[in-house]
Amino acid sequence: MMKNEQIKASEVQLFGIDGEERGIVETKEALRIARELGVDLVCLSFASSPPPCQLVRHADFKAKADKEKAKNRKQEKGAKVKEIRLSAFIEDHDYDTKKRQAERILTSGDIVQLVVRLEKKESQEAKQIIEQLVRDLAHFGRQEKGIQVSGKQVMAVMKPLD
Missing domain, CATH: 3.10.20.80 (Translation initiation factor 3 (IF-3), N-terminal domain)
Incomplete structure (x- = not known):
């Protein structure tokens, strides 16, 4: 200028x-x-x-x-990918804390990777938690792909809105 x-x-x-x-x-x-x-x-x-x-x-x-x-x-640097880990049986207060953390990351322009580690046969509960979190964060970011369920974890990636 x-x-x-x-x-x-x-x-x-x-x-x-x-x-x-x-x-x-x-x-x-x-x-x-x-x-x-x-x-x-x-x-x-x-x-x-x-x-x-x-x-x-x-x-x-x-x-x-x-x-x-x-x-x-x-x-120039591009967005960073930041991971947030949750458990399949998370308490409401902890869920809200993780949600606020994800909102803060998305509003700063970075990508959030939501991960639920599986211990036993809890893949349904883990998938439901990820789906709920993706719905709650819809006004801050959009889901990049579907929810991926692998052997030991359930994962979703969210990008910030442009």
Whole structure:
């Protein structure tokens, strides 16, 4: 993002601190207004002519730039797969705790792998718990595949909503 004297256009479409439109003004005039208010003039896009620019407080600009960098870095890395283990005969309070943990992971943009370890012939109970958890988490993520039942575990993978 270009700001203040880095903007080379002769005139800009100016927006105020609160987003109100101030019209098309010369860049020198926009810089003068920014200096008077003690804020920065930030170019929002280079594609249009005149380029839209906004008056932004320095702290707001810095926080927005840092947030954008972190978002781009996370997209480059990709989502992590985080596993949550449950038992087939889980108590209600423990179930709620695991559900909140899964919600937090999904809202942060990571993938959740729900696993119930089997000890005896409890595959039906384990499958029911996974199905219930997938239903409860439906507004945070979507199930990637069906529920997989293997010899020693029942598993489901959920991806966050886009």
